[in-house]
Amino acid sequence: MRPRIRGGRTTVLAALLSLALAAPIAAAQAQDAPRPGPAADAARIAEVPRQYEVTGPATRTERTALVATGVSIDEVHARAVVITATRAQATAVRQLGHKVRQLPAPPTAAPSPHKPRAKDFPAGYTKYHTYDEATKEIDALVARHPDILSKQVIGTSHEGRNLLALKLSKNVTKDEQEPEVLFTAHQHAREHLTVEMSLYLLNEFTSKYGSDSRVTKMLDSREIWIIPDLNPDGGEYDIASGGFRSWRKNRQPNAGTSEVGTDLNRNWDFKWGCCDGSSTDPGDETYRGASAASAPEVQVVSKFVHGRNVGGKQQITAAIDFHTYSELVLWPFGFTNDDTGDGMTKDEHDTFATLGKNMAATNGYTPEQSSDLYITDGAIDDWLWGDQKVFAFTFEMYPSSFGSGGFYPKDSVIPKETARNREAVLQMLETADCVYRVIGKEGQYCKGR
CATH class of the missing domain: 3.40.630.10 (Zn peptidases)
Incomplete structure (x- = not known):
């Protein structure tokens, strides 16, 4: 997905300029930081990423800081964004001083006394093709x-x-x-x-x-x-x-x-x-x-x-x-x-x-x-x-x-x-x-x- 930035073109261009200037610094810091070990990797893999609404980011600097945490930005509004993130990444975003609200989880198999249909779409989505x-x-x-x-x-x-x-x-x-x-x-x-x-x-x-x-x-x-x-x-x-x-x-x-x-x-x-x-x-x-x-x-x-x-x-x-x-x-x-x-x-x-x-x-x-x-x-x-x-x-x-x-x-x-x-x-x-x-x-x- 490519999120749509909502707001004036001046704000958008300013944000992009800030990203261009700040991203090399963030990338260098990321490359210098020690990589997590296998146990940390395994824990992260076991977690399903979730979407969060983040209220507060309104400037290019604040959005750049979000990107540096490793999240993907799914939507951008005037003073809020929607991100996909792990719990650890969501915590890092909170530590930047923003309000973070977890959005409803993706649909799962409906409760049933029978075993869910694995490897297929859940109820309400079965017309999608596997x-x-x-x-x-x-x-x-x-x-x-x-x-x-x-x-x-x-x-x-x-x-x-x-x-x-x-x-x-x-x-x-x-x-x-x-x-x-x-x-x-x-x-x-x-x-x-x-x-x-x-x-x-x-x-x-x-x-x-x-x-x-x-x-x-x-x-x-x-x-x-x-x-x-x-x-x-x-x-x-x-x-x-x-x-x-x-x-x-x-x-x-x-x-x-x-x-x-x-x-x-x-x-x-x-x-x-x-x-x-x-x-x-x-x-x-x-x-x-x-x-x-x-x-x-x-x-x-x-x-x-x-x-x-x-x-x-x-x-x-x-x-x-x-x-x-x-x-x-x-x-x-x-x-x-x-x-x-x-x-x-x-x-x-x-x-x-x-x-x-x-x-x-x-x-x-x-x-x-x-x-x-x-x-x-x-x-x-x-x-x-x-x-x-x-x-x-x-x-x-x-x-x-x-x-x-x-x-x-x-x-x-x-x-x-x-x-x-x-x-x-x-x-x-x-x-x-x-x-x-x-x-x-x-x-x-x-x-x-």
Whole structure:
């Protein structure tokens, strides 16, 4: 998730400046501090992280101090924030002088005389798909629509689950000279609604081909790739007890510690670890991994994307990575506060901003550059643009706040909140042959394509 900062732009920029100035000091202190021993690591692992409302932080310095405790900031308001933290981290926040209120825990299995359904979603969430259920639905769709939908196993997760790439196109068995668009989902384990977004797209495209003129035209002229689940291990772990563990990372062990997991969306090999936008502590929510692309899931998807570079030209022209929550449309860069930064021209920035705003106008999300929120490094949208020049966006889906369901909205919202992005997806597909068209410069950038 990328939290949405609520408040004036001046306050936001001031906070980001303070973070940029203070974070190197905090990082140096963290690196100098002794690492906890295995017993402390094991105790921390046994604890399910919780969300807390922290009342008091109103300045950039105070928020910077929160980040230094190792928490993740999930929402930011004028004089309060919502964080995900361990008990020890919450205590550290209290010691900074703030009021800390623990928020309700994620849903658990309902009391029952029978054994809870382990490895499944609790009551009120059973319409969400487990990894096996999603795989079965995908296989059924492929069998039903073999002329326009194909499945590839592009690699495996740390625990050996297949990572899939689904291709949608009129001549699905042929690699044609058509613009390609990539949709990815579920980098963060607790963001289950994003898997449903992938399944919605697969069902929508296959069921409407031949009857809906826009869908038909796109499958006739595009190659659409959907990677529905980047983090199946983390997703299955999140629900393994019959409730929710609020798990974010993958399930890859970290050498030299009992801590488990890398934040996949801080592990991509572009500006990795460059700018104090991720953590070096394996126990933290935003741990960036031992090295760039050290997570097997990131390696698999990176190899797949590089494989779409044919004859020196990347075939994928645009992409959306789905997350929850906050209802945002975000574009690169996250590693710098500059509108352009190293590797982006003004025309490229304007193209991102224009398309982002156009898409947000269709789903009611808030459009902004990623770093308008806070600095991140090693994120997929930065990598897709910085490494492969793909116009890549991050969509933070429903809801807008913890109070509306946070990471765990009830399954009753799935149909509405996935269909909510239909028009935005179609707009991206329709511009994929020349994204610069949105700023009226197709003649300058796309002539002869």
